[in-house]
Amino acid sequence: MEWVETTGKTVDIAKEAALDQLGVAEADAEFVVVTEPRSGLFGLLRGEARVRARVVPKAPRPKRGRGAKNPRAESKSKGASKEKADGYSDRTKSRSAKNRAPDGDEPQRGSGKAKRQSGERSSPKAGSKNRAKSDESTEETSKESSNGRRSRSANSDGVDRAEGNTNRPGGSGRRREGADTMQESAPIEVQASEAKSFVEGLVREMGLAGTVSSQVLDESTAEIKVEGDGLGLLVGRGGTTIAAVQELSRAAVQRATGGRVDRILIDVAGYRAKRAEALQKFAQQVAQEVITSGTERRLEPMASPDRKVVHDAVTEIAGVGTRSEGEDPRRYVVIFPTDEAPGDSLPHL
Amino acid sequence: MSDFPGGGTAPAEAHDDLDDQVDDMAGNRISGATARAVLNHVVHSITSEPEAVVIEAEERGNQLRFRLHVAPGDMGRVIGRRGRVAQAIRAVVAAAGSRDGVSTYVDVVDE
Numbered sequence: 001m002e003w004v005e006t007t008g009k010t011v012d013i014a015k016e017a018a019l020d021q022l023g024v025a026e027a028d029a030e031f032v033v034v035t036e037p038r039s040g041l042f043g044l045l046r047g048e049a050r051v052r053a054r055v056v057p058k059a060p061r062p063k064r065g066r067g068a069k070n071p072r073a074e075s076k077s078k079g080a081s082k083e084k085a086d087g088y089s090d091r092t093k094s095r096s097a098k099n100r101a102p103d104g105d106e107p108q109r110g111s112g113k114a115k116r117q118s119g120e121r122s123s124p125k126a127g128s129k130n131r132a133k134s135d136e137s138t139e140e141t142s143k144e145s146s147n148g149r150r151s152r153s154a155n156s157d158g159v160d161r162a163e164g165n166t167n168r169p170g171g172s173g174r175r176r177e178g179a180d181t182m183q184e185s186a187p188i189e190v191q192a193s194e195a196k197s198f199v200e201g202l203v204r205e206m207g208l209a210g211t212v213s214s215q216v217l218d219e220s221t222a223e224i225k226v227e228g229d230g231l232g233l234l235v236g237r238g239g240t241t242i243a244a245v246q247e248l249s250r251a252a253v254q255r256a257t258g259g260r261v262d263r264i265l266i267d268v269a270g271y272r273a274k275r276a277e278a279l280q281k282f283a284q285q286v287a288q289e290v291i292t293s294g295t296e297r298r299l300e301p302m303a304s305p306d307r308k309v310v311h312d313a314v315t316e317i318a319g320v321g322t323r324s325e326g327e328d329p330r331r332y333v334v335i336f337p338t339d340e341a342p343g344d345s346l347p348h349l
Numbered sequence: 350m351s352d353f354p355g356g357g358t359a360p361a362e363a364h365d366d367l368d369d370q371v372d373d374m375a376g377n378r379i380s381g382a383t384a385r386a387v388l389n390h391v392v393h394s395i396t397s398e399p400e401a402v403v404i405e406a407e408e409r410g411n412q413l414r415f416r417l418h419v420a421p422g423d424m425g426r427v428i429g430r431r432g433r434v435a436q437a438i439r440a441v442v443a444a445a446g447s448r449d450g451v452s453t454y455v456d457v458v459d460e
Contacts, residue, residue: 198394202441207383243440244436244437248394248438251437
């Protein structure tokens with residue numbers, strides 16, 4: 001899966017930009033902080049934050065990655081993916097202690113030792129958090145600075161713990177309760193089923209008559225559909241209630257499975273498809289206007305999946321580009337003219 | 350992990366205290382019943398200690414303010430990164446409240 005790299009005044013902003021490009025929710029992405037902005041009090045940040053992000057692939061799977069930071073781990077196929085992901089973070093000092101603990105609980109049978117060693121070697125630098133990231137409750141970024149300080153000194157501690165973990169027989173698999181410790185995700189079918197029963201309950205408590213169905217779209221995506229009449233309440237203005245239901249479904253699945261949550265999409269009365277289509281047309285129309293007028297246009301604020309639709313719809317068109325500005329929830333897309341001659345542009349990103 | 354509920358247990362448990370809330374002793378609907386029921390369902394579904402959940406409601410005219418107490422270990426889940434889960438709870442409860450003709454707000458109480 002592709003990594004994207006973004007910058008921003010703060011790590012948070014850079015992350016939002018990355019999510020924007022990926023078109024996924026925070027929980028579906030993993031991040032590596034490449035550069036943190038120079039610290040300081042509010043308003044005194046100097047230097048840009050740079051993060052690298054990608055959509056979390058269905059775990060576990062061997063990572064194809066850049067470079068062999070952990071050559072030893074490379075040879076182990078399965079659980080290795082995790083630690084290698086860890087190896088990615090050149091600069092994420094802040095993670096080491098905090099994230100090593102969850103690492104130890106992951107089912108990484110057999111490969112623990114080699115990885116630990118290599119992890120240790122690069123230890124002060126190779127802290128990581130990629131998995132932990134997927135949990136809605138790990139507030140990485142907001143804690144960034146304080147944590148950074150704390151765990152830098154706690155570093156040796158982190159190593160010790162990691163060391164201890166290698167002795168643990170076979171890892172401990174999934175735990176049911178683990179807000180802070182992200183493990184493998186439960187099978188997508190299980191997640192789909194949990195999400196479905198949550199949504200069913202919600203529909204019932206709302207006193208609505210809707211039929212709820214779940215569908216596994218791919219190995220890491222499930223869609224829960226609510227169909228019926230009079231479901232407008234569950235859609236909300238501009239789909240806000242759907243978005244809320246989606247967020248809560250993720251939380252419910254997380255609680256129920258204790259593992260990482262893959263992509264859970266909620267659709268009510270075919271809303272998403274309709275909206276995406278309309279949005280796509282709208283974006284293309286604005287793009288044409290931008291080409292004609294030569295001046296950029298700023299669209300109204302949208303949520304990340306919607307921005308993704310816009311980006312995708314517009315990259316296909318030569319002569320215009322897109323970028324996102326502002327901060328969620330008021331983040332918006334700008335469509336701007338480019339000099340490239342129509343015809344020789346390839347959609348990239 | 351094969352005993353996951355296809356349709357079953359979690360929602361039922363969410364119902365328990367709910368039935369007491371929906372109707373008063375004379376069988377009258379209490380205002381904001383839908384909102385309460387939804388809040389109850391949601392919070393029970395996302396907390397790991399649902400038995401520790403306490404929901405208080407304060408009514409003023411057609412405004413209903415919920416004060417939500419959860420186990421300390423569940424605070425993170427209920428609030429979510431940058432308050433996203435809490436916002437989602439508010440949005441869903443507000444939608445439910447509009448069925449009752451009340452406007453709602455949910456406070457997550459940090460004690």
